[in-house]
Amino acid sequence: TAITIVLGTRPEIIKLAPVIDACEQSDVGYSVIHTGQHYSDELDTVFFDQLELPTPDHNLAIGSGSHSSQTGAMIGAIEEVLLDESPDVVLVQGDTNSVLAGSVAASKLDCEVGHVEAGLRSFDRSMPEEINRVFADHAADHLFAPTEQAAQYLREEGIPVERITVTGNTIVDAVTCYRDLAAEKSRVLDSHDLSPDEFCLLTAHRAENVDDPERFSSLLRGVAEFAARSGFDVIYPVHPRARDRIDAFDIDVPDEVRLTEAQDFLDFLRLESTARLVFTDSGGVQEEACILGTPCVTLRDNTERPETVAVGANRIVGVEPAEIVAGAREALDTPTDWENPFGDGRSAERILDAVGLGPVVSVEGVTG
Numbered sequence: 001t002a003i004t005i006v007l008g009t010r011p012e013i014i015k016l017a018p019v020i021d022a023c024e025q026s027d028v029g030y031s032v033i034h035t036g037q038h039y040s041d042e043l044d045t046v047f048f049d050q051l052e053l054p055t056p057d058h059n060l061a062i063g064s065g066s067h068s069s070q071t072g073a074m075i076g077a078i079e080e081v082l083l084d085e086s087p088d089v090v091l092v093q094g095d096t097n098s099v100l101a102g103s104v105a106a107s108k109l110d111c112e113v114g115h116v117e118a119g120l121r122s123f124d125r126s127m128p129e130e131i132n133r134v135f136a137d138h139a140a141d142h143l144f145a146p147t148e149q150a151a152q153y154l155r156e157e158g159i160p161v162e163r164i165t166v167t168g169n170t171i172v173d174a175v176t177c178y179r180d181l182a183a184e185k186s187r188v189l190d191s192h193d194l195s196p197d198e199f200c201l202l203t204a205h206r207a208e209n210v211d212d213p214e215r216f217s218s219l220l221r222g223v224a225e226f227a228a229r230s231g232f233d234v235i236y237p238v239h240p241r242a243r244d245r246i247d248a249f250d251i252d253v254p255d256e257v258r259l260t261e262a263q264d265f266l267d268f269l270r271l272e273s274t275a276r277l278v279f280t281d282s283g284g285v286q287e288e289a290c291i292l293g294t295p296c297v298t299l300r301d302n303t304e305r306p307e308t309v310a311v312g313a314n315r316i317v318g319v320e321p322a323e324i325v326a327g328a329r330e331a332l333d334t335p336t337d338w339e340n341p342f343g344d345g346r347s348a349e350r351i352l353d354a355v356g357l358g359p360v361v362s363v364e365g366v367t368g
């Protein structure tokens, strides 16, 4: 096998779909290992079906657990597959425990490691994602930085320049491929009785927010207060982790916030593109809102996507209600004609090119 792709969670499935597609288009031999970090249908199979991805060659079915027991179990199981398949390159994407496990297992063997979405930094080491991305970057032989800013962070950490390629983010490939289909096919607005530009979309699932009942309640209160004052509906597709915490902490969800189940990709893209504002603590949602021209209000104290803030698409407001309301008001008044900083939608081709497995059509570097 030339390439083994390791994935395990919703965002990795979505952001690696264009790479899998590019392997198919260029006849590159590849295999897919699914760690099983995400296993609920709404975070997993729904995306394989909708994005028409082949069933993974290996499903390790690791499931949930503490960070080290989950990561450790993945490392051992990934190693077994890699010993058997001896790929030239192992690709991981992003900053989850599946990424940490894939890069550790591959770097201990005679495989090159390619990190898709390398060089993101929140500079907040209390986040598990920050630890994972730093480890993965320093284990990697090929670092696919989505932007020049990300490449700059890598150079500042002493990573040799010849390992770094600025490719753009594969989420642009995915959004470009699916946004029109979402507009055509999705019935999500009707089924939730929503009108374009008259509602806000909320997602919150990150450990630092939903595992802390004070922070979780505070962010919900802030979004609800904005909804009450502005008259916008708010719809919140709930990640299973957040659902679990709402139940466990008996969180009082304000009436202004309408909970619904996690959405499939087309319905979620449709919600993001037609919402007046997006409130989120997700990394991928900050990027997608920026790409789709929807203002974003980020319910965190920092971001590893500073490009979204720099172009005027995103505001980092934390979880205090007054800050959320002020940030949302400001976002409403901002023009939405910013430039997408995440590339031209041909990142997957550049990634194959950079590992010497050439794309169908040769493409220039994203920054020219």
Ligand code: UD1
Pocket (backbone or CB within 6 Å): 009, 010, 011, 037, 038, 039, 040, 041, 043, 064, 065, 095, 096, 097, 098, 128, 129, 205, 207, 239, 240, 241, 244
């Ligand atoms: C993980 C990533 C996070 C990413 C998110 C994407 C890590 C450390 N975190 O967070 O960076 O933003 O995925 O969505 O890798 N659960 C289910 N069904 C599932 C999976 C999880 O019900 O299919 C519930 C379980 O209660 C589980 C909890 O969610 O304990 C957390 O799952 P876990 O995989 O540890 O992290 P995520 O919060 O999903």
Ligand code: UDP
Pocket (backbone or CB within 6 Å): 010, 011, 014, 203, 205, 237, 238, 261, 262, 263, 264, 265, 266, 268, 269, 281, 282, 283, 284, 285, 288
């Ligand atoms: N997403 C989705 N349905 C939802 C919420 C999110 O399809 O109900 C998609 C979204 O389009 C984006 C990705 O999931 O591509 C983001 O994943 P998530 O927020 O779970 O993780 P993060 O990006 O924060 O790691």
